[in-house]
Amino acid sequence: ACAPFRRLSLCNRNLVKMDTNNYSKAKPDLLAEVCLAAKLEGESIKTHYPQYQAQYPGSASTTCTVLARSFADIGDIVRGRDLYLGNRKKNQEETEREKLEDNLKRISGKYMEDWMIKKSNYDDSEGNFYQLREDWWEANRKEVWKALTCDDDKKLRDASYFRATCIDRNERVESQATKRCRCDKDEGAKDGDRVPAYFDYVP
Template identity: 50%
Template sequence: DIGDIVRGRDLYRGYDDEEKKQRDKLEKNLKEIFAKIHGGLDEEGKDHYKDKNGGNFFKLREDWWTANRHTVWKALTCDNRLGGYSYFRQTACAGKTPTQGYCRCDGDEPKADKQNVDPPTYFDYVPQYLR
């Protein structure tokens, strides 16, 4: 899943050589992105996220995902460019109803921000091998 890929923990490496090449390319790009993020940190941040694992920046990736998971999930579930993809929208509200209006459940609106009615991120807490 997206969170596992960002954090560098994805168990799925692909079935064929072409898919494995795509995964390797994605991982290389993520390493470059997080190297740039690391380069933009102050000295304390650079020291905290110092990479001892060949440019993977696992701690930085983990913290970035924790800070941005809701924004990423909203983009995945609410963006109009994904309008034809019904899985998240159709099952987002506890599997009972699709998201409505503002891509939220139970009639929530952006300024109201009712608790626990935004598109769910609970998929991210289930270990990948159980999904």
């Protein structure tokens, strides 16, 4: 199987360089590092993907769609679901992807110790901590999505998906996400930065 360049770039950025020896620092830094990786990924896509679209106008994917796929990649990596482990560089024992997975396991293990939940449903004798990582992602995915679709440069001002992706929970109708690849806030709802409903299956 081949991995898209966007996935490889995620593994070569700040995430793989996290200092997991200093656990008191690594734990709070995890969300910040994941969000930083997402922000850098979003900036790269906003810069380069329009050039790709201009060169290959028949592509059905939009910038928002590519951002959503990268969001899925980040979620897979964080939760330990990503099957691509990459190739080893010369004189290296591990790939960048394997180093990142080891870092995430170490940080998850420290969460286990501090929360004193070794005998709970998070117990993992193999040290993968998949359920703990799943719950961490569910709790923080909104912040990662905000970072990925950060639009300080206004490049996502008119961006949309290839089809309707939002659902108005009050009127029960589908609509396009036309504001920074995000859905409008439902009347009375607290969250105005929802990940489009169509991509809810994507982490």
